[in-house]
Amino acid sequence: MAALAAGCAASRTVGRAAPDSRRGDLQVARIIASNFTFEPGTLQVKAGTPLVLEVYNAASGTHNLTLYAPDEKVVVARDLPGRTTTVVELPALAKGHYPIHCEKFMHGAMGMKATLVAE
Ligand SMILES: [Cu+2]
Numbered sequence: 023m024a025a026l027a028a029g030c031a032a033s034r035t036v037g038r039a040a041p042d043s044r045r046g047d048l049q050v051a052r053i054i055a056s057n058f059t060f061e062p063g064t065l066q067v068k069a070g071t072p073l074v075l076e077v078y079n080a081a082s083g084t085h086n087l088t089l090y091a092p093d094e095k096v097v098v099a100r101d102l103p104g105r106t107t108t109v110v111e112l113p114a115l116a117k118g119h120y121p122i123h124c125e126k127f128m129h130g131a132m133g134m135k136a137t138l139v140a141e
Pocket of ligand 1: 084085086124125
């Protein structure tokens with residue numbers, strides 16, 4: 023798990039989940055994957071509310087989104103086909119910092135990581 027702590031050029035942009043317009047008990051957020059970043063680099067969400075991530079992979083090749091809990095257990099791991107939106111449904115999360123990594127070989131080391139902050 024040392025790779026989780028390795029410093030590199032992850033995106034510094036900040037995004038925020040929004041309430042779902044159809045369902046007040048859900049929040050939605052959009053993430054864009056590309057070679058080799060996630061945008062936003064920090065995604066702020068509400069703790070205690072289920073979350074739908076719409077993850078668009080703008081690259082032609084497959085990427086991956088793996089979300090780790092603060093204790094480094096995997097919450098969800100999903101491959102992201104190229105030029106496709108993958109919908110990832112997450113349960114209500116407890117407060118904390120959740121690292122996001124692309125687990126394709128070396129992509130995380132090249133900066134393809136982000137942080138979900140539940141607060
Ligand atoms: Cu990748």
